[in-house]
Amino acid sequence: MSAVETSATGAEKKIVRPYGDTTGDGMVQVSFTLPVAHDKRAEGAAVQLANKMGIDPAMVVHAKPMGDGFTFFVVYGRVNHLVDVDAVQVVERDFALLSAKEVNTVVKQRLRRKLSVVGACIGTDAHTVGIDAILNVKGIAGEKGLEYYRELKVTNLGAQVSVPELVEAARVEKADAVLVSQVVTQRDAHLHNTREMSAAFREAMPAGRRPLLIVGGPRFDESMTDELGVDRIFGRGTTPGEVASYLVHALITQRKANA
Incomplete structure (x- = not known):
């Protein structure tokens, strides 16, 4: 009623x-x-x-x-x-959804190099279904993952990656964005791991050179970005296209508008 x-x-x-x-x-x-x-x-x-x-x-x-x-x-x-x-308060999508072709065109024309993305499951989390669905070319539900985008350079570190390993990989790959999936949530492990990761990146890299930090998982509250020290949180049902569109928005479109 x-x-x-x-x-x-x-x-x-x-x-x-x-x-x-x-x-x-x-x-x-x-x-x-x-x-x-x-x-x-x-x-x-x-x-x-x-x-x-x-x-x-x-x-x-x-x-x-x-x-x-x-x-x-x-x-x-x-x-x-x-x-x-x-x-009811929710986090609304504040960027346009782009096709793979549109993402590639924007990156090629405005960034003029491949956009580097590093992804992993950190801590003891061994559930790679989420990160693979976003990164692997096979994608999810008929939508191809970020490896399909020819202007994106994707490095998938897999499961049970330590935070220091992730920071080092981001440095080596000159990552524009770091994607972390967290499925294990017992005793708020996903929150503790995310805070540890964001703190490590703040300590290891100056603000101007720090990659975009993105986390995703079924138990995250999308409004907790500031509390967890990340740039974006994606919840259940997120598609590769949404993530790719956000990367273009945050790393290219928004930065150009603020320049």
């Missing part, structure tokens, strides 16, 4: 409520694991937790043991919370 309300300033606000079986019923479904063996008491604990989350009434629709002393639950129920859509 959605509704329009008028604020004190006269502006209209769009208010929405979750939808489940019927319009505006507020029904939601959540899943979680509790460190208890599966029995009636465990299901009662799941309902109690759901109630404390604001789901009332709550019903356990699925419960399955997950090894010794753990149970996975799916709970269905009603919430009374409303959402003001206009109050």
Whole structure:
């Protein structure tokens, strides 16, 4: 259900409520694991937790043991919370999406050399699916990766690269941009690794010679660029074309406009 309300300033606000079986019923479904063996008491604990989350009434629709002393639950129920859509804050794309041909043309005409990109998974992260999807020529979902762009020089360091190794590779390859993928997020490892990386680059290179620092992964908050010390964060669903277009925007178009 959605509704329009008028604020004190006269502006209209769009208010929405979750939808489940019927319009505006507020029904939601959540899943979680509790460190208890599966029995009636465990299901009662799941309902109690759901109630404390604001789901009332709550019903356990699925419960399955997950090894010794753990149970996975799916709970269905009603919430009374409303959402003001206009109050939602997101990072909007502030650059034009370019085709591979357009990216190559801009780089060749304005940069007049190949744009150097170094990518890696840092720390103990061994999941290269994300970085490979962006860098490898095969790309993802039918869209070719940055290796396909003839005016981009791509160096893919792979997985479990240490921060010092990444900094050295960026120096050797004279990187214009460094792309880091982080999939492992236990204990906020992706945040710790990103802060370590950005600090290392600030220490190793002066501001004018530091490459563009870009990180991506499914659990990043795209609004945390300043907090993490990077230039751009890409979340889940990012395509190679978006990254290539951003590189052109940040390294060529925007710099020329600021010159």
